Amino acid sequence: MKRLLLALPVFAVVLGACGGAAVPQETLTAAKASVSGAEVAGAAAEPKAALHLKLAKEQIAKAEALIADGDNEEAAIEIDRAQADADLSMSLAKEAKAKREAAETIEQLERLKRNTQ
Amino acid sequence: MSERTKKILCGLGAALAFGCGSTPTPVELLDARKAYDKAAKSPAAQLAPAQLDTAKQALAKAEASFEDEGDEPITKDLSYIAIRRAEIAEAEAGREQAERARQKTDKDFRQTELAAAEGHKQTKAQLEAERKARLAAEKQAAAAMASLNEIAKVKEESRGMVITLSGAVLFASGKSTLLPIAQDKIAEVAKALKDQGFKSILVEGHTDAQGSVEKNQILSLQRAEAVRSYLIREGIPSDKIRADGIGSSRPVADNSTAEGRANNRRVEIVVEPFK
Numbered sequence: 001m002k003r004l005l006l007a008l009p010v011f012a013v014v015l016g017a018c019g020g021a022a023v024p025q026e027t028l029t030a031a032k033a034s035v036s037g038a039e040v041a042g043a044a045a046e047p048k049a050a051l052h053l054k055l056a057k058e059q060i061a062k063a064e065a066l067i068a069d070g071d072n073e074e075a076a077i078e079i080d081r082a083q084a085d086a087d088l089s090m091s092l093a094k095e096a097k098a099k100r101e102a103a104e105t106i107e108q109l110e111r112l113k114r115n116t117q
Numbered sequence: 118m119s120e121r122t123k124k125i126l127c128g129l130g131a132a133l134a135f136g137c138g139s140t141p142t143p144v145e146l147l148d149a150r151k152a153y154d155k156a157a158k159s160p161a162a163q164l165a166p167a168q169l170d171t172a173k174q175a176l177a178k179a180e181a182s183f184e185d186e187g188d189e190p191i192t193k194d195l196s197y198i199a200i201r202r203a204e205i206a207e208a209e210a211g212r213e214q215a216e217r218a219r220q221k222t223d224k225d226f227r228q229t230e231l232a233a234a235e236g237h238k239q240t241k242a243q244l245e246a247e248r249k250a251r252l253a254a255e256k257q258a259a260a261a262m263a264s265l266n267e268i269a270k271v272k273e274e275s276r277g278m279v280i281t282l283s284g285a286v287l288f289a290s291g292k293s294t295l296l297p298i299a300q301d302k303i304a305e306v307a308k309a310l311k312d313q314g315f316k317s318i319l320v321e322g323h324t325d326a327q328g329s330v331e332k333n334q335i336l337s338l339q340r341a342e343a344v345r346s347y348l349i350r351e352g353i354p355s356d357k358i359r360a361d362g363i364g365s366s367r368p369v370a371d372n373s374t375a376e377g378r379a380n381n382r383r384v385e386i387v388v389e390p391f392k
Contacts, residue, residue, distance in 0.1 A: 052201075077194045084201035091208035098215035105222040112226060116233040 021072040027079045028067075031060055034086035041093040049092035056085035140187045145196035149179050152203035161210035168209045172202035254314075261312035268305050277319075277389040280306060284324075284340070284382030293339035295347055303344060307351030310388060318358040319387040320345045325378035326365045338362025344384050 035056050043049035059082035066075035153176045161169045179195035186192055265271050270281040287299040295303070310318070322337030322344075341360035349355045370377035 077191065081194060081197055081201075084198045084205075088201045088205050088208065091205045091212065095208045095212040095215065098212045098219070102215040102219040102222065105219045105226065109222050109226045109229065112229050112233075116229065116236075 021076065023067055023072055024063075024076040024079055027076065027083070028060070028063060031056070031063075031079050031083045031086055034083060034090065035060065038086050038089040038093060041090050042097060043089040043093040046093050046096045049089045049096065052085045052089035052092065056082045056089060059085065142183065143188045143193055143196065145193045145200075146179055146183055149176055149196040149199040149203070152200040156203040156206045159207050159210060160214060161206040163210075164213040165206045165209035168202070168206035172199065172206045175199035175202040258313045261309040265306065265309040265313075268302055268309070274387075277387045280386040280388065282306075282344070282384045282386070283379070284384065285379060287344070287384055288340055291336070293336060293343050295343050300347060303347045304351050306386065307348050307353055310348075310386075311352055313388075314391060315357070316389045316391050318348070318353065318389070320348070320358065320360045321385040321387065322360070322362050323367060323369075323381060323383050323385065324365045325381040326368065326372040327378065330364060334362050334364040336362075337364045340384060344386070348386075 035053065038049065038053050038056070041049075043053045059078045063075040063078035063082060066072070066078060153172055156169055156172055175195070176199040179192060179199045182189070182192040182195045262271070265280060272279045272281070282299075282302065286302065287295060289296060320341045322339070322341030324333040324337050326333075338360065339362070341362055345358055345360040348358060365372075365381070368377075368381045369383070370380035372378050372381060
């Protein structure tokens, strides 16, 4: 975000123009990759993770529409939001998996204790 | 127009289009502050410090935007992002917690498995040791039996194992003192009995039919007691062995022949086994 603001010429800020920014291709690609990552981590199967996955996808779609309209500055902000939602979706998916595995291990231990006593 | 500028202009009392009151904090920023506070108080502080710091920076950015731009969409966007960053810190902490719990349980699992295997091994080893001990005891008993058979006449009867020692071998005629050879023999019998194991022992003295019944009774008892005493000397527990004088009342041979009378003059050691 800061990068973009620094790149904007001063008069563009005063005039409120948003056509001077470059297309945020790098960050868009990164956000899309994060969405894929979250899907691979099983986000779709976790309710909370799935919600943020959906939000991420929606915001990416919005960003692409804004880019098509030439609103690169606004697109950049949408992408940042999408990135945050994708990251959260991933974290939630991984957390859910870790909790599941911990519960399974405890169950295994209980079973072993029962069988050896 | 920044908040600071507004405040300065307000202070100058200039008429402005923007109004003099400070903009109310947008609800998104309030939520972002709450979200960060929650994360900072959660295990994220210990378990996900890096992510928590990222959240802190995101919140600071939102705050700076509010100070500089006021209640603009950018502030709302940055607040939105800050909320997500705070939630990520909490989720990462939750994940770390679960991961640690899993590792600990894994360790416990392995240890329990090991202990069970050890116990298994021990039981197996114990059983094997017991089996070996049983075999050794059986071997010893068999060897004892074999040696007994070499020393004396051994017969299995309903009352137990009967070891018959000839009177001539044990005592001088009419006497109840053990001959030296007899002592050796009885020592061997004692060893064999100890090796074999027994529940109780009865020593019976028998005579032939010559002489008075009373005298025979007394002599047979004295002889039985002599053998008993010697067996005790050789390690047989005194509370497990008793002596009885039978006299001539239970002959095993014909008293009218010399050979028969010799056979009747005997000591019988009756061994009651454990089973």
